[in-house]
Amino acid sequence: MERKKAIIVGSGIGGLALGIRLQSLGFETTIFEKLDGPGGRAYVRRAAGFTFDMGPTVITVPHFIEELFALERDRPALDAPDFPASVLAENSRIRSGVSGGPATSRYVKIIPILPFYRIYFEDGAYFDYDGDPEHTREQIRALAPDDLEGYERFHRDARAIFQRGFLELGFTYFRDIPSMLRIAPDLVKLDAVRPLFSFVKRYFKSDKLRQVFSFEPLLIGGNPLAVPAIYAMIHFVEKTWGIHFAMGGTGALVQGFVRKFEELGGTIRYQSEVARIEVTGSGKDRRATAVLLANGSRYPADLVASNGDYVNTYLKLIDRPHRPSHPDVRLKLSRQSMSLLVIYFGFRADGLDLDLRHHNIILGPRYEELLKDIFSRKVLASDFSQYLHIPSITDPSLAPAGHHCAYTLVPVPHNGSGLDWSKITDPFVDTVLGFLDDRGYIPGLRERLVYKSCITPDYFEHTLNSWLGNGFGVEPVLWQSAYFRPHNKCGDISNFYLVGANAQPGGGTPAVMMSAKMTAREVARDFNLSFDSIESLAQPASPRAI
Template identity: 65%
Template sequence: MTNPQPSNAVPTRPERAVIIGAGFGGLSLGVRLQSLGFDTLILERLDQAGGRGYQKRTPSGYVFDMGPTVITAPHFIEELFALERGQPNLADPDFPPAVRQAARVKAGESGGPRTRDYVKLVPILPFYRIVFDDGTFFDYDGDPANTRRQIAALAPQDLEGYERFHADAQAIFERGFLELGYTHFGDVASMLRVLPDLLRLDAVRTLFSFTSKYFQSDKMRQVFSFETLLVGGNPLSVPAIYAMIHFVEKTWGIHYAMGGTGALVRGLVKKFEELGGQIRYGAGVEEILVTDDWGKPVTGPLGRRIARGVRLESGETIPADLVISNGDWANTYLRRVDKKARLWNSDLRVKAARQSMSLLVIYFGFKDDGQPLNLRHHNILLGPRYEALLREIFGQKVLSQDFSQYLHVPTLTDPTLAPAGHHAAYTLIPVPHNGSGLDWSVEGPKLVERVYDYLEQRQIIPNLRERLTHSEFVTPDYFEGTLDSYLGNAFGPEPVLVQSAFFRPHNRSEDIQNLYLVGAGAQPGAGTPSVMMSAKMTARLIAEDFGV
């Protein structure tokens, strides 16, 4: 890629950047670009920021985070809120300060002094309650002593295996996250440099296979592999480098933004606007405008392609010096970039990529009957099958009769999300994406009823139907339509080995100069911390290309 100006040039005016989408990736990158001196406009098709992190309020007083609820690595958030105009801080070491913060975070202090000006973060313990189909459960809190006590009670034969898993997962975390976390794999050489280490750490085999080396018990294999489902990955097929999630959580804990994830979104919007950035809502982007060196539309495969701005669904044209998409990777290219301007990201290549699974999510409110719930803030409710269910969701793309779910009950921590005397909750069920051909207008309501039956009959929430005061749900159709996600995927390209690192979509477009990607579809991948890492990667590429 040819830089728009020499690397040592001093811009005579702020470069105009347009970001498509005000999700976590777009907001995080917007803050960084403003700190670098760019003039940044974020265009959002919905009526508020958040993207997958959209927050819904009901007339009856319930507040539902519609997407991400698990916050890890709070120092990523702290770094964003500490940025100032003209002080990008990109040269600072990434992780040593964060490591030094670990003790403070574990002591219950979340976020630095600037973070507290925008949002209140609190640690959550345990991180998850993992409930098995036989009614037993495992409270994972990152405490080695408590972890060993629970393994001794549920699967004593796996105590020695846990020690080996702990050591090997730590080695993967130190190399794959602490050292390579912000590495953008933009060429084959960058991948080849780290491949020997990944092979030595056995980090390229599948995560479930890796976990099975250490644990004999099905329960422990599930406890130490389920987390990739929260970023769209099938434990049976994601590479074992994802074992580092165990140590990311163990090192910095799990956190919650008081007021819900939407409060964190509002904090980022406030920070972005304080730095001079602008957001326009109800501004869907129809096309990314691409020209050649002479400003003419690209009409053939030859010549350099340059992003010049965007055209909105309203027909308005907005010129820009650079364009960044925080939207779905596949639809960014398939729907918003003329195919004549795409060689690397051709229709054939984009459509051939494996997309992550989708979700059915039920948002419900219910009366507090005065009896304490035998639940925690984050709950993983595992069904009778694990491997077979995963194969049906990801491989066969069928809707099974059994299911597993993530049940989120934030009012156990933050009662303000529901009317007095009530709880707000959502439960998330992994399902196939819309490549399955399932009719969700038919299958959605039936699955909702089966989930309510399960929660009530298993006494997860006793007498739930009698206590319900609010109920609604979304299906893969919501992801495909409202969130403009290809095939209704919930997390972007599936994080299998052949779609990771260099093989995952690049944050700098291979086809078009001054076009960049950020968010779940780009490197390093899905999940709130990864999306914030993606924003820093993309900011560095832009700073390099524009000589900032």
């Protein structure tokens, strides 16, 4: 029997995860990718013997990865427990220092990283964030002993948010307002709707500890001053399953997903930018029937999913008459996450005593005011904070012998700022690298530097087709969360779906894998598929609007 055809726009981690799941559901799936290789934001740059992950570098919740690699053709396992008891037990593989399960190990080697992050403050002090409560207490005792009692309360309340918000509700798809209202009282009771930084301030008097326990949403494009306190659960997500690294870089994980997808029969077409999603019909009978590529080619489909930017997808790929619930003004006024300047650089390591860790957070002299500059005032301040990633500390194969590869990521306003990056990029890059040299993070960096390149918001806007050059999609503020976040299932087009950072539940590597599972469940529901059988794929299906 002929299998139904699914098309996915974009080969980011969310698109690849959905592709694997659709193949396991029995579809014949093709992913169209604009770039010449997979990954989207997780694309890999190779130059001068160095290998640079261009995007995400922090891997958490490895059992999500294991679940994808364990899927089989026509055996979707969508009804399997999202958090089986085995991954919650204290002696489970992934809670005892072993990152990859047996299926994962066939595709990529994943190892734990400690500390999770070394967080540097302006005065030179640092905090090793490793998820170990006793070690955390020791550091708090040395840094701000008056906050020990506050940490105990924070630990207790963050655990409750993690239990309810992640373990119990993490895979909840909010398709209607009642589904959200049912859980709202619980979140209010947990104080999980208050802005995160305000939430953290209730427990800590020390400015340094307030930063330590609130910075993490920046890694998924969220402003700690504005994201809801439900993001306090990140502390427990990391503490429960750790921070991990794919040997060879995140690109090696992406290649593992590509291999798995192709083994299941999927196809990826690179340098194949989708210019339009063809929609026919009207009212509730609208259906996506094909995608049209920039080169004029047309590919028919029984369902289409976009792993691309939410606003760009609706404004540029779908004709206006077919998106009545997504008027131009609403799309353009949606709040977008910050953008990034990322500098990729390689340097000689001979004779260098490098006192850094795999993941380093280097905080500037201001915290709250800098966040306001980036997210609200949208100006490029003279000071900055940065995330410095040096993977060759863990995996020397990523750099030539005697060298290190690194990238440093600086949060900046998206292109709604009007900043002209063609004029300000070079001096700003020099300032950032000079800071690392002059402040002694990488002594002599200017003389040791053998390679550098960078990306700015313009890369996100023009290469990744990201609206206003945002770095992480729709900003995760309260009124763009849960039901109010773009839906994985389009209400206007009966067989069109979203997946990835813009869709529910949100941004971050584990969240986009969760998004893929949620979207696959909506596809199974629409195509009347049981989780144990894909026989109905051979029959005509009439996906219903939700």
